[in-house]
Amino acid sequence: MRPRISVVIPVWNGESRIAATLNALATQTAKADTFEVIVVDNGSTDRTAEIVQSYDFVTLLSEPKPGSYRARNRGVDRAQGEYILFTDGDCVPTCQWVDQALVEIDRDHVGIGIWAGQITMFIDEGGAFFSSRYDKLLNGFDQERNSAGGRCVTANWLCKRDNLLKIGGFNNDALSGGDVDCASRFVAAGYRIRYAPKMTVGHPTRANLLELVRKRRRVIGGRWMLRGVAQEGIRRAIFLCTQEYFRQAKRVLKSNIELWAKPGVLMIVLSLFLVSNYELLRLAAGRAAYRS
Template sequence: MTELDCPLVSVIIPVFNDAERLALCLAALAQQTYARSRYEVIVVDNGSEQPEQIQAVAAPYDWVTIAMESTPGSYAARNKGLTLAQGEVIAFTDADCIPAVDWLERGVAHLRQTPNCGLIAGRIEIFFKDPQRPTSVELYESITAFPQERLLSQFHGGATANLFTWRAVIDRVGGFDDQLKSNGDLDWGKRVHAQGYEQRYAEQVLVLHPARASLGELYGRTRRLVGGYYGLRLKQAQSLGQRQAVFLQMLLQNLVPPVSFAVNAALDTRLSSVGQKLKVSWVMVLVRYISAWETLRLKLGGVSSRA
């Protein structure tokens, strides 16, 4: 693809207190095979405690714009980025992701090759801090996190850690619901699908994402995901009865022991030993009960977490 053939791409990256991993993300974007003059990067600081660190990481790159968004939540930050974006193509990734060197080139190619395309969801590959000694949480993440192809087929959306679309699509369907702390990407994808656009999963459009390694990280992620999903379900409910049903369904689902998950883990060839399979099943039990508690907390008036 020659420079003249390359549509301008705006890459939008929300960040919150993660300057170290943002540095790796920007370094990977600096090495793209896509023509350097045909993409811009917009980093939206979503209230980091030390914003000067975010600014210092971006300073070496004159093609990176730093913006600020005070409303908590990555979807509010992405919407802020959209107000600044100049590109015909919009690409989303996260501050803790490492895009492959041909990420932009392949993402744009798939977008252009798909008639009436609304979004391209690329592969998100999980990696461990120490591949020889993965933690129980890392093993769990490796078989559960970011199933882009399944998300697209079942929910008509994909994680914004690796997503491409046309600016014209966003102009038609609107931006993200900034009240959601999670699942806003699936909510947006459903709107794209409802407008009749095609959606594709692209295995070759790759970003790397670190697995969460500790119970603390898992706890924070689980709370955020439950809050986003609960908020999305309540948004879709049309009556008080339906809202009550959402609560009860989510609570009861998470109180049921994950027997089918344990069976699937036992059969999963990505887990190399009985010990790994048992560890992953134990983590899933923990996730279920964290999810049940968080659902109850939200029902009692708690605010969804951004952690």
């Protein structure tokens, strides 16, 4: 029997988190024959593949060429479901996640291209205080806000497989920002993005400043390639980055973060602004986009 939903999860060196993701999928309330689970190993050098293989309900694929969006496309190619439900290898879906996806599918869905599921942030054990608060406030995982702006992130994304293929899938060469790019093509094709608050996954905050720096460098590389920033030139890129810095600082000041903690979070905003400019200068000099 063909499953209605294919859950597709790209992962790279995820040995510390992938088991939590798959354990959550093993306890779904949805009937087992309504969905399949596909994990695409994106060239891991740790025990990720070994861990995934220990789950007999999971199909493990390999995509050795770097890029989570290329890995997602690999999973979509193999998927048997009419619908694709994406999450990441560090996310923890609620036990009703797949069931709620089925509820969304069975509702009136004329014109819906993507369902943007809710992403709740949780602080990992040992997570740094200021980094966790920065990530929870400014990470871009507010899917209600994303969907209103014509965006969705692949940590919790549901769409019809045929529609995804029709608009060209994800950009294989993107190392970051490929979900925003793909969502914009859905919108350009006339589809809407609907927020699905009951279709929920948990996502850990970045544990420390180093993890935030790594993510920031990936994001800047994705923007450089996908949003035409390279064509606009380095001065324009730094100007846009500076605008974002002031927007983020303003959000921190207006947020409900503890008053005494705001200076620490603002220092992280400033640090990542400096990292962004460093990465822009690297890219302008012809260096390759950062992946790690």
